Amino acid sequence: MAGESTERVVRHFQEELGLLKERLLAMGGLAEERVRAAVRALVERDAGGLDSVLAGDEPINQLHIDIDNRAFTLLALHQPMAIDLRVIVSALKINTDLERVGDLAVNIAEAAGRYLRHRPVKALVDLPRMAEIAESMLRDALDAFVRRDVVLAQDVLDRDDRLDSLKSQVFRELLAHMMANPATIEPSLDLILISRHLERIGDHATNIAEDIIFMVSARDVRHPGGRDFGRKPDRLA
């Protein structure tokens, strides 16, 4: 950096930080789109749509590595303090969460592909609803990151209960089908699995929202009152 004016270094840092955020948003948008595409292909019984999801995780994987490298370079070349440091550390964590969401989109497409080999067990209403909630949580969590919006982050945390209760509803309904007709056991298991993948996408949005609250307020909301905030009891129903 010798010879560069401080102002120029600061501007360079802020530009790079802006690019880092941009990539994270792009990655979030891709992850959300892939979840939506997988659930849409499930509902429409569109095997080709599932294949596209299965074949298309390369851009997210590339962004995952690119974002990690950018965050790493910013830490190595500059000595970010306070909020800037917290933003970069948060970006590293959010990057991990988004990569897992991309993986979960593939997991959903895999389960959906198996499901399509059977006759439909039921009309799919709750799963698309779960997907919508999970997608909106993810979108708003990233929006809260960029705008440093703690209120929106808290709102994301609050929506997780809805996802959990839909998951329980899906489970109870499918359990009844399985008990009544053993031929539905295998496809029902895949739908249960998909509901759990969607719930985990909500968990990742929750992780991101918690990181943002820490980033903005340096307040840790992850294990309040000795309880693990992020972890709900894992009930089947």
Next chain:
Amino acid sequence: MAGESTERVVRHFQEELGLLKERLLAMGGLAEERVRAAVRALVERDAGGLDSVLAGDEPINQLHIDIDNRAFTLLALHQPMAIDLRVIVSALKINTDLERVGDLAVNIAEAAGRYLRHRPVKALVDLPRMAEIAESMLRDALDAFVRRDVVLAQDVLDRDDRLDSLKSQVFRELLAHMMANPATIEPSLDLILISRHLERIGDHATNIAEDIIFMVSARDVRHPGGRDFGRKPDRLA
């Protein structure tokens, strides 16, 4: 830092880095012990043992926050470069993985508690075997972190396939039970769930091993050849 000699600052940094590693190892030991306790209580049908697991995630949660703060402070107060920076960034990521392993121990105990309300579906042989493999992967991944041992980290990655094939075996066997006798559907689902939790513990050990290879060699093995190395196809069987 004014007035302190460079030597003293460096020594302080290395001491703090040593403490950070110590805490991570302690956390890893706790997480591993909780997984073992949950699976043991399942096999021995020991409801009291499950209660202990359910009630005992506070120490891990405290370590999670403590380690995050330590890593953060090291980044903020010192300007670590190269390998030191990579060690701290890895510690942040490993911390997240270990916290999830602690959550998964609770999830296993929850599913086991439901399972114990039914008559045993089958002798539990493969699940304890899966637990052993997952625990050893976790232990060796942390060992590889402390010793910066890329060969051991690679060995952890190689063991993941075994876990995956045991999971498939568990699933096929339980599916047969469910088809033959609807009364076994509910408890079988909990065993399937436990096998998936154990597989995910292996995935977290895999994440850690990948981080270590990056940390030591600055080589990214996460998405080689355009494929996502960490993500196996999520098959039911």
